[in-house]
Amino acid sequence: MSQTAIRTENLSRRFGRVTAVSDLGLEVPAGRVCGFLGPNGAGKTTTIRILLGLIRPDRGNSAIFGHDVRKARRAALTGVGSLVETPAHYLNLTGRENLEITRHLLGLPKTATDRALEQVGLTEAANRKVKGYSLGMRQRLGLARALIDTPKLLILDEPTNGLDPAGIHEMRNLIREAPDRFGATVLVSSHLLGEVEQTADHVALMDRGRLLFQDTLDNLHAAHPGGLEIRTDRAAEAAERLKTRHADARAEEGRVILPGAHDATEIAALNRELVEAEFDISGLRTLKPSLEDLFMKLTRRLGDQS
């Protein structure tokens, strides 16, 4: 089996004059949770719909575990569970009855329904009608439907949309645990960059149809270090002093920020210098940039190039 769960090449799709996806080369490694990120209109849903064979690209290819989605659709989509937008359920049927329909359609054994209900924590509510379910429970039922066929790939489009904080928390845990508990690779889209930071180990950032970055979150952070925070009593004065060697040093409410990467030797030397100059140092901390900061940086760079 290929170690790449999803691979797209030069994938492009327009809607009239709008380029929704442009030359997308997405690569999602197997066994990971990949956050598929970007603001509204970035092209995430269009990409997901192409991957699921729901719409055709104008150009390019997409493959799931090595099977071309257009040429070998059945092989590509077997073992793919998806949750795209708000899932539609039969409201007058119970959660279990809804899942039973899917199970019959897929020809799965009876145990599959109970297992899926258990996986999403709906066992106790299984015999209640869905019209009495909260939005979070309906979303979990949608996920149970995606999980019923023990998928090797789960594609989730904005799965926390409209959920309350408790629902978001539950959904996050389910996603984070999917590789270990179900052996599934997950592609999860979101426009909330901070949210995905808590579930994904791999990210693909999109904006205006284009891929800005894809790699592990660790590599993303390593490539874009946040900086060093020095907590001190006279921040403005300390920043001025450090500017002779660190031109971008800046003072902010009781602290100096030195952008970029700084190794242990350098941090120790900075500390010594400030202490010798009689500054009170109450803390030294390496800052991680938020995904939002990185996204702004990457979009700005892209804007400069075009």
Ligand SMILES: Nc1ncnc2c1ncn2[C@@H]1O[C@H](COP(=O)(O)OP(=O)(O)OP(=O)(O)O)[C@@H](O)[C@H]1O
């Ligand atoms: N069926 C369609 N007809 C016309 N335009 C479309 C259609 N689907 C998507 N678009 C346009 O393509 C662009 C990308 O949309 P897409 O839904 O893929 O983005 P997204 O990243 O999923 O954003 P969102 O988070 O808002 O769903 C947008 O400008 C959107 O308006």
